[in-house]
Each structure stands twice: as C-alpha cells, then as structure tokens.
Amino acid sequence: xxxxxxxxxxxxxxxxxxxxxxxxxxxxxxxxxxxxxxxxxxxxxxxxxxxxxxxxxxxxxxxxxxxxxxxxxxxxxxxxxxxxxxxxxxxxxxxxxxxxxxxxxxxxxxxxxxxxxxxxxxxxxxxxxxxxxxxxxxxxxxxxxxxxxxxxxxxxxxxxxxxxxxxxxxxxxxxxxxxxxxxxxxxxxxxxxxxxxxxxxxxxxxxxxxxxxxxxxxxxxxxxxxxxxxxxxxxxxxxxxxxxxxxxxxxxxxxxxxxxxxxxxxxxxxxxxxxxxxxxxxxxxxxxxxxxxxxxxxxxxxxxxxxxxxxxxxxxxxxxxxxxxxxxxxxxxxxxxxxxxxxxxxxxxxxxxxxxxxxxxxxxxxxxxxxxxxxxxxxxxxxxxxxxxxxxxxxxxxxxxxxxxxxxxxxxxxxxxxxxxxxxxxxxxxxxxxxxxxxxxxxxxxxxxxxxxxxxxxxxxxxxxxxxxxxxxxxxxxxxxxxxxxxxxxxxxxxxxx
Amino acid sequence: xxxxxxxxxxxxxxxxxxxxxxxxxxxxxxxxxxxxxxxxxxxxxxxxxxxxxxxxxxxxxxxxxxxxxxxxxxxxxxxxxxxxxxxxxxxxxxxxxxxxxxxxxxxxxxxxxxxxxxxxxxxxxxxxxxxxxxxxxxxxxxxxxxxxxxxxxxxxxxxxxxxxxxxxxxxxxxxxxxxxxxxxxxxxxxxxxxxxxxxxxxxxxxxxxxxxxxxxxxxxxxxxxxxxxxxxxxxxxxxxxxxxxxxxxxxxxxxxxxxxxxxxxxxxxxxxxxxxxxxxxxxxxxxxxxxxxxxxxxxxxxxxxxxxxxxxxxxxxxxxxxxxxxxxxxxxxxxxxxxxxxxxxxxxxxxxxxxxxxxxxxxxxxxxxxxxxxxxxxxxxxxxxxxxxxxxxxxxxxxxxxxxxxxxxxxxxxxxxxxxxxxxxxxxxxxxxxxxxxxxxxxxxxxxxxxxxxxxxxxxxxxxxxxxxxxxxxxxxxxxxxxxxxxxxxxxxx
Numbered sequence: 001x002x003x004x005x006x007x008x009x010x011x012x013x014x015x016x017x018x019x020x021x022x023x024x025x026x027x028x029x030x031x032x033x034x035x036x037x038x039x040x041x042x043x044x045x046x047x048x049x050x051x052x053x054x055x056x057x058x059x060x061x062x063x064x065x066x067x068x069x070x071x072x073x074x075x076x077x078x079x080x081x082x083x084x085x086x087x088x089x090x091x092x093x094x095x096x097x098x099x100x101x102x103x104x105x106x107x108x109x110x111x112x113x114x115x116x117x118x119x120x121x122x123x124x125x126x127x128x129x130x131x132x133x134x135x136x137x138x139x140x141x142x143x144x145x146x147x148x149x150x151x152x153x154x155x156x157x158x159x160x161x162x163x164x165x166x167x168x169x170x171x172x173x174x175x176x177x178x179x180x181x182x183x184x185x186x187x188x189x190x191x192x193x194x195x196x197x198x199x200x201x202x203x204x205x206x207x208x209x210x211x212x213x214x215x216x217x218x219x220x221x222x223x224x225x226x227x228x229x230x231x232x233x234x235x236x237x238x239x240x241x242x243x244x245x246x247x248x249x250x251x252x253x254x255x256x257x258x259x260x261x262x263x264x265x266x267x268x269x270x271x272x273x274x275x276x277x278x279x280x281x282x283x284x285x286x287x288x289x290x291x292x293x294x295x296x297x298x299x300x301x302x303x304x305x306x307x308x309x310x311x312x313x314x315x316x317x318x319x320x321x322x323x324x325x326x327x328x329x330x331x332x333x334x335x336x337x338x339x340x341x342x343x344x345x346x347x348x349x350x351x352x353x354x355x356x357x358x359x360x361x362x363x364x365x366x367x368x369x370x371x372x373x374x375x376x377x378x379x380x381x382x383x384x385x386x387x388x389x390x391x392x393x394x395x396x397x398x399x400x401x402x403x404x405x406x407x408x409x410x411x412x413x414x415x416x417x418x419x420x421x422x423x424x425x426x427x428x429x430x431x432x433x434x435x436x437x438x439x440x441x442x443x444x445x446x447x448x449x450x451x452x453x454x455x456x457x458x459x460x461x462x463x464x465x466x467x468x469x470x471x472x473x474x475x476x477x478x479x480x481x482x483x484x485x486x487x488x489x490x491x492x493x494x495x496x497x498x
Numbered sequence: 499x500x501x502x503x504x505x506x507x508x509x510x511x512x513x514x515x516x517x518x519x520x521x522x523x524x525x526x527x528x529x530x531x532x533x534x535x536x537x538x539x540x541x542x543x544x545x546x547x548x549x550x551x552x553x554x555x556x557x558x559x560x561x562x563x564x565x566x567x568x569x570x571x572x573x574x575x576x577x578x579x580x581x582x583x584x585x586x587x588x589x590x591x592x593x594x595x596x597x598x599x600x601x602x603x604x605x606x607x608x609x610x611x612x613x614x615x616x617x618x619x620x621x622x623x624x625x626x627x628x629x630x631x632x633x634x635x636x637x638x639x640x641x642x643x644x645x646x647x648x649x650x651x652x653x654x655x656x657x658x659x660x661x662x663x664x665x666x667x668x669x670x671x672x673x674x675x676x677x678x679x680x681x682x683x684x685x686x687x688x689x690x691x692x693x694x695x696x697x698x699x700x701x702x703x704x705x706x707x708x709x710x711x712x713x714x715x716x717x718x719x720x721x722x723x724x725x726x727x728x729x730x731x732x733x734x735x736x737x738x739x740x741x742x743x744x745x746x747x748x749x750x751x752x753x754x755x756x757x758x759x760x761x762x763x764x765x766x767x768x769x770x771x772x773x774x775x776x777x778x779x780x781x782x783x784x785x786x787x788x789x790x791x792x793x794x795x796x797x798x799x800x801x802x803x804x805x806x807x808x809x810x811x812x813x814x815x816x817x818x819x820x821x822x823x824x825x826x827x828x829x830x831x832x833x834x835x836x837x838x839x840x841x842x843x844x845x846x847x848x849x850x851x852x853x854x855x856x857x858x859x860x861x862x863x864x865x866x867x868x869x870x871x872x873x874x875x876x877x878x879x880x881x882x883x884x885x886x887x888x889x890x891x892x893x894x895x896x897x898x899x900x901x902x903x904x905x906x907x908x909x910x911x912x913x914x915x916x917x918x919x920x921x922x923x924x925x926x927x928x929x930x931x932x933x934x935x936x937x938x939x940x941x942x943x944x945x946x947x948x949x950x951x952x953x954x955x956x957x958x959x960x961x962x963x964x965x966x967x968x969x970x971x972x973x974x975x976x977x978x979x980x981x982x983x984x985x986x987x988x989x990x991x992x
Contacts, residue, residue: 068902068979068986070829071905140891151944152945159941159945178904181904181922185905
C-alpha cells in the first residue's frame with residue numbers, strides 16, 4: 001500500500017513537532033524547519049497532481065482503526081479530482097505563508113511555525129479523509145492551532161475574537177457530530193455494526209426514508225455552513241480576521257473556509273443527494289443572501305481587512321450558489337471558485353496585513369495616495385482587487401461568471417428570471433466596493449492624516465510570496481483548464497450518481 | 499499461566515485475592531509507620547502492595563477468570579472495575595509521599611485508610627446483594643471521611659470532613675430505609691431476584707417505588723448527582739489534592755458501579771420488556787442525568803477556585819455517565835465503563851497537576867495560573883490536554899469515550915429508537931458549554947501574563963504520575979480498542 005497520502009499528513013506533523021521543540025537559542029532556525037517541511041509537502045502534492053504516483057484510485061489507503069461490536073472506524077484516505085485541488089492549495093498557501101512571515105520577527109517564533117504546521121496537518125486530513133470519524137477528528141484538529149494563532153499573535157481584541165471563533169465553530173461541529181451519529185445509525189440494518197467509511201455509509205443511507213435524510217442533511221449542513229460562513233452565522237469571521245495575524249488570516253480564509261464548502265459537496269451532496277433536492281431552495285436563498293449581504297457589508301467597512309473578510313462571505317456565497325444549482329456546471333465552477341478564492345484571498349490578506357504593518361493603520365479614511373510611496377505594494381493590491389472582482393484574464397473571472405451562468409440555467413428551468421437581478425446587483429456591488437476602496441487608499445492626494453515618511457515598500461520575502469500568487473492568478477486566469485480538468489473528472493462522476 | 503499460579507496460591511479464595519492483599523496492607527501499614535518512623539519506607543511498602551494487587555487483578559482480567567466464593571462473584575466486570583479502582587489507588591499512592599498536603603506524620607493511617615477504602619470498592623464490584631453492596635459502600639465512605647480530615651492544619655479540611663460525614667450519614671440512613679422497604683415487599687435483597695420481581699410484576703406498588711427512590715437518593719449522594727451534589731465542591735476543595743482525586747475518580751466510580759449493579763441489573767429486564775417499573779426508572783434516571791450534567795456545567799462556569807471547578811466538572815461527567823442508566827443497553831454500559839476509565843486519567847491528571855502546583859507554592863485560584871505556560875511549559879501543556887480531553891476535543895480520550903457514550907443514547911445501530919435522542923442533544927450541548935470554562939483555564943495559563951516568571955520544580959513522583967495519565971489520555975484516544983474490548987465483554991456479563 002502506498003503511503004503517499006499519509007505522508008501529506010505525517011510530514012507537516014513531524015515539522016510541527018520539531019518546530020515546537022526548538023525553543024530557546026534554536027528558535028530562530030524554526031522558520032527554516034517550517035519552510036523545509038512545507039516545501040516537501042508542496043512537492044509531493046504537485047507530483048501527485050501531475051500523476052507521477054499513478055492513478056488517484058490506486059493511492060487509497062485504508063485500515064481498520066477502531067472496531068467494536070457497534071462501530072467500525074477506519075483510518076482511510078482517498079484522493080480525487082475534488083480533493084487534489086484543495087490539497088494543492090493547502091500545501092501552497094502554507095509554504096507561502098511561511099515565506100511571507102520571514103520578514104517579521106515575533107516572540108516565540110517556534111510556536112508560531114509549529115501552529116502553522118499543525119494547521120496543515122488538520123487541513124490535509126480533512127481534505128483526504130474518507131471516514132467520518134477521521135474526518136471529524138481532523139476537522140477539530142484545525143480549530144485549536146487557529147485559536148492559539150489568534151489569541152497569541154493577534155491584534156488588541158484578540159482574546160474576545162479567539163474565544164468567539166472557537167466556541168462558534170465548535171458548537172457547529174458538535175451539531176455536525178450528532179448528524180454523523182444519526183447518519184451512521186440510519187445506514188445499517190438492526191444488529192449490524194456501523195461502518196463509518198464514506199462508501200459504506202453512502203450505500204447504506206440510500207435505503208433510509210427521505211424525512212430522516214433531510215433531517216441529517218440539515219444538521220450536517222449547519223455545521224458546514226457556519227464554517228463557510230454563510231449569513232446569518234457569519235459574525236465570527238470579521239472579528240476573527242480583524243484580530244488574526246496576517247498569516248492566520250491567509251490560512252483561515254484561504255483554506256479553512258473551504259473546509260465548509262468541501263464538506264457540503266463531499267458529504268451533504270455525495271451521501272444525501274435526495275435530501276439536497278429537498279433543501280435546494282433553502283441553499284440558494286442562503287447563498288443569495290450571503291452574496292448580497294457580504295457585498296453590502298463591504299461598502300460600509302472602514303477597516304481594509306474587515307472589508308476583505310466581508311468579501312469572503314460574499315464570494316463563499318457564490319460557491320454555495322454553484323452548489324445549490326445541483327448541475328454539473330454549477331458544481332464544477334463552485335469548486336473552481338473555491339480554488340480561485342483561495343489564491344486571491346491569500347493575496348488580499350497579505351496586502352491588507354502589510355498595510356497595517358507598514359503604514360500603521362488599516363483604516364481606509366486615514367489612507368490615501370499610497371501608490372506614490374509604495375508602487376510595488378500598489379501593483380499587488382490592484383492585481384488582487386481586480387482578480388477578486390472578476391476581471392477577465394484573471395482567475396476570479398472563471399470562478400464567478402460560470403457560476404452565474406449555471407445559475408442562469410437553473411432559473412430558466414424554474415421560470416424565475418427575476419432572480420437574475422440579484423446576480424447583477426452583486427456584481428455591481430463587488431466592482432463598486434473594490435474600486436472605491438482602491439481609489440481611497442492608493443490614488444488621489446497623499447494623505448496628511450498619518451505620517452508616511454517612514455513607510456517602506458514590499459520587503460523581499462513578502463515580494464516572493466505575492467509574486468508567486470500573482471503568477472498563479474494570471475496562469476489559471478488564462479488557462480483555467482489546468483485546474484478544471486481535475487474538477488470535471490470529479491463532477492462528471494458525481495452527477496452520474498446523484 | 500500466571501493466573502494459574504495465582505489460583506493455586508489462593509485456592510477457593512481467588513475471587514478475593516486482590517482484596518486480601520489490600521486488607522493485609524491496610525493492617526500492616528500503621529505498624530510499619532509506628533516502628534519504622536520513616537514515611538518514605540512506608541510509602542515504598544505501600545507501593546509494593548498496590549502493584550501486587552494490580553498485577554493479580556490484571557492477570558485475572560486477561561485470563562478471563564470467573565469465580566464464586568461465599569457470595570462474592572468475580573467475573574470480567576469485577577476485574578475491569580477492580581482494575582479501575584486499583585489504577586486510581588496506584589496514582590494516589592504514587593504522589594502521596596511527595597505531596598505537602600498529606601501529613602507525613604500520619605502516613606501509616608493515611609495509607610491504611612486508602613487501602614480500606616479501595617477494599618470496599620473492590621468488594622462492591624463483586625457483590626450482587628443489596629446488603630453486601632451496602633457494607634462495601636460503607637467501608638469506603640467511612641474511610642473517606644477520615645481521609646478528608648487528615649489535612650489537619652487547614653480549617654477547611656475539618657469543615658469538609660464534617661460536612662461529608664453528616665451528609666454521608668444521612669444518605670446511609672436513606673439507603674437503609676429504602677432497602678428495608680424493598681425487602682418488605684419483594685422478600686429478597688438479591689439484585690437478580692429483585693430483577694425478576696420487577697420484570698414480572700405488572701402492578702405498580704408505591705411502597706416499592708418509594709424504596710427505590712430512597713435508594714436512588716442515598717446512592718445519588720455518593721456520585722453527587724443533582725440534586726444531591728451540594729457536598730462535593732466543599733469536600734474536594736477542603737481535602738488534600740490526592741484525596742480529592744481519590745474521591746472524584748475512585749469513590750464516584752464506585753457510586754456508578756453501585757448504580758450499575760443495583761439499578762441496572764434490577765431494571766434492565768423490565769426496561770427490555772417495557773413493563774411499568776422499567777419505564778418509570780428509565781425516566782427518573784434520564785431526568786437526573788440531564789439535570790446533573792446541566793447544573794454541573796453551568797455552575798462550573800462561575801467558579802474561580804480550580805478545585806471547585808473540577809468538582810463541578812466531575813458532577814457534570816457523572817451526569818454523562820448516568821446516560822447509561824436511562825438507555826439501559828449493553829452498548830451504553832460498555833461506553834459508560836470506557837468513559838469511567840478515560841475520566842480517571844483526565845480528571846486524575848488534572849487533580850495531580852493542581853496537587854503538584856500546590857507543592858510548588860502556587861495557589862488554587864484560576865488567577866494564580868496566569869502565565870503558567872512560561873513558568874512550567876510541561877505542566878501547562880499537560881493541563882491543557884487534560885482539560886481539552888474533558889471537553890471532548892479529538893483526538894484525545896475524552897472525545898472517543900464521549901463519542902461512544904452519546905452515540906449509545908441514540909439506540910442500537912439500524913434500530914435507532916429515538917427515545918433518548920433528546921438526552922444525547924442535552925449532553926452534546928453541555929459539552930459545548932463545558933468548553934467555555936476549560937478554555938478559561940487554558941487562557942489563563944497561555945495567554946494572560948502572570949506576576950511571576952520564575953521557574954519552579956515539582957516532585958518527581960508527580961511528574962511520573964502525570965506522564966502516565968497523559969500517555970493514557972492520548973493512547974486511549976487514538977487506540978480505544980486497548981480497553982474497550984474488555985468493557986464490552988464486561989457489559990455482556992451483567
């Protein structure tokens with residue numbers, strides 16, 4: 001049995017442990033450990049993506065982990081077109097975050113890098129697990145490093161934000177856990193042991209009644225929705241982002257939010273397709289409210305980072321909309337939007353973090369005319385903003401517009417053309433808040449409200465991380481097929497099943 | 499192999515083997531202290547006895563020994579529960595010599611009482627008669643009252659002991675009254691005979707039910723189930739930390755064992771048949787369980803003393819375990835027993851750290867723990883893991899056992915009755931609440947800044963005990979099969 005998938009979890013784990021133990025005088029070397037281990041992980045996931053290790057189907061690993069008379073839980077990992085992109089995104093962003101963080105020195109650096117690597121362990125686990133028990137454990141594993149990341153290295157209101165983040169998402173995952181219980185119990189005949197592997201449950205639950213399926217769907221969906229997050233359960237996100245350090249924000253928005261949408265596709269849609277049709281309109285309604293409310297919220301923000309946080313809510317709403325269409329195009333481009341948003345939002349948060357760090361404030365009204373002082377910074381900010389608002393030729397375009405196309409098909413079928421208005425409104429709002437924010441911060445007369453004499457432009461390592469992301473944003477913008485081929489292979493199979 | 503040697507030594511008395519070792523130990527301990535005057539030597543001999551008793555019990559467990567001698571039934575259940583109590587005893591004795599709280603001048607008496615109490619616990623797990631169970635419980639209780647009072651220089655200790663003794667006496671009276679009423683109506687005190695009486699008696703007899711309720715109340719005091727929990731925080735706060743640990747992890751588990759052997763045995767048949775007594779009993783226990791966990795968790799939020807917080811948290815944990823009494827299936831029982839084990843390690847570990855910190859001169863207030871991560875990184879990390887395990891964060895032991903326990907409330911796989919789903923919901927909600935107060939301690943240790951940044955040392959025995967607990971908290975989390983199989987086997991023997 002190949003150990004490739006396990007190595008994706010084990011290598012960051014070893015990195016985390018080594019970094020953790022490098023206290024005292026060795027502290028300054030911990031960053032190289034983190035970079036080394038995350039680079040190896042990235043190389044493995046790249047090779048995996050390019051098919052060097054062979055077919056995805058041959059790479060599955062599975063062995064029975066816990067088996068009692070009532071439960072069978074497996075340590076089983078699989079990879080397919082959906083998870084490979086998320087794995088790649090995780091490995092990429094973790095490495096870039098490590099590189100990005102080199103320019104700044106903080107107290108207890110080794111803990112910082114250990115937390116990042118521990119987060120990678122959980123994320124990799126979530127994206128490759130194919131057993132509910134393992135999935136849940138990994139889901140929770142991501143929570144604790146993020147809590148400490150915010151509460152140790154965050155801004156002034158970090159304690160409040162960290163605990164809010166922790167409890168909010170933990171309660172949601174407990175609801176999800178009950179959903180998993182019921183799912184397991186309903187999927188077997190009386191007297192048999194519950195096998196928690198994805199495949200076994202998928203087979204078993206198909207025989208359950210539609211009412212119970214819908215109930216389970218609701219519980220699981222709630223757990224994922226809070227993580228995404230969708231309105232009205234989004235309030236933890238702006239707080240968490242405002243207070244988190246840049247590196248934490250990048251990982252939180254870039255890959256952790258994707259856990260929610262990944263869970264919806266992987267578990268809710270795959271295992272409970274009939275129930276998904278029952279809830280379809282609710283999903284679409286939540287998606288539309290999130291898109292509009294998120295975009296509307298952006299306009300009102302004065303904190304640059306909080307604005308980007310709200311834009312995440314709006315863009316993740318777009319993912320939900322694609323999923324809600326329940327068509328091949330919808331799901332394909334929803335996944336692409338997840339990927340695209342991961343790249344773009346990483347750039348956005350890096351840029352915003354630099355604003356706070358270099359200029360001293362992220363308050364938009366205090367900023368102005370930064371382009372003159374910091375040309376490279378301004379360039380990256382423009383690329384990120386343009387990509388996020390969906391400029392053709394950049395990756396964001398292929399996330400948003402095809403989703404809206406898929407939604408258009410859906411509303412044609414159901415004869416509700418007026419819903420197109422919402423889409424147009426959201427596009428206008430998105431373009432509006434980005435352009436307006438850019439105008440206020442980068443252009444116009446140089447601000448006199450703050451002292452700009454000591455402001456420096458982008459530093460070396462920050463430049464490297466942002467440059468890599470910009471290249472990828474452009475690369476996948478002109479050649480989306482590089483990512484789409486994986487997703488399509490997955491969504492074709494998925495549509496055959498549901 | 500080894501089990502055969504033990505059988506050949508003890509002969510007919512094999513079911514009592516571990517108890518015999520403990521009784522001998524209890525008798526010789528004061529003598530050794532009197533003549534030797536060396537507390538370390540006393541401690542070493544006590545350790546030898548404990549390890550010997552544990553060894554016997556483990557051999558009999560692995561061998562699957564079943565035996566009967568004069569009303570003592572020794573089976574898989576007795577072996578696994580006995581092991582649990584002996585592990586608690588082992589951890590408590592291990593740290594007792596190093597703890598500044600346990601008076602060394604009374605080492606002989608202290609160990610003697612510990613051994614006496616544990617003998618009572620082991621005796622309970624082998625009895626299936628209301629009267630013998632009662633005797634075992636009293637042996638443990640009376641020893642415990644004295645142990646609580648042993649921290650003589652602290653006024654709180656004496657207050658706690660008096661409170662504990664008075665309330666304990668009251669609960670004893672209630673229990674006896676209940677037993678007498680039951681005997682008057684059912685004409686027997688054997689639990690299996692009572693089970694038959696309950697299962698085939700379709701007429702509801704109020705006097706019998708009052709007897710049962712008196713007994714539930716009486717034994718409810720022992721496990722500190724709401725509304726009989728008032729004594730627990732005061733007693734845990736007043737007693738020395740090792741003793742608190744013994745009470746929270748050992749005595750309380752004995753109370754649960756009594757619940758299993760008396761009430762579960764009595765009502766499981768009736769519950770399966772669906773006759774009137776079974777239904778009523780299930781609902782009584784479900785309500786007690788729900789209230790116990792909710793009150794325990796909510797009141798714990800308001801605590802500033804860490805011992806009191808842990809006391810309330812163990813009230814809540816008892817509430818989780820009581821789920822098995824409402825659900826009454828073998829799966830639930832196996833899960834409950836497994837949770838008792840994980841609870842021993844996580845709660846025991848937490849109390850050990852509190853004890854170790856008292857040795858190092860750090861107070862019991864949560865505010866005293868500020869900045870602990872800087873001063874003692876290992877202790878802070880261990881405490882964090884214990885607390886997260888108690889809150890049920892994967893992949894620690896507390897999560898796995900809670901997972902099994904809450905899942906069992908949904909019924910058996912494929913046949914989810916749905917009757918106790920609300921109980922599972924209450925339990926999961928409680929888990930979420932509990933995270934708040936556990937996280938407060940973690941926050942104090944890791945995030946808030948303390949006044950002192952001085953490093954300190956703790957006694958080696960504490961480190962060893964904490965490491966043992968830590969290993970089990972992690973290992974049982976990722977590999978529960980280590981113990982779960984035994985728990986399942988035991989649940990089927992009942």
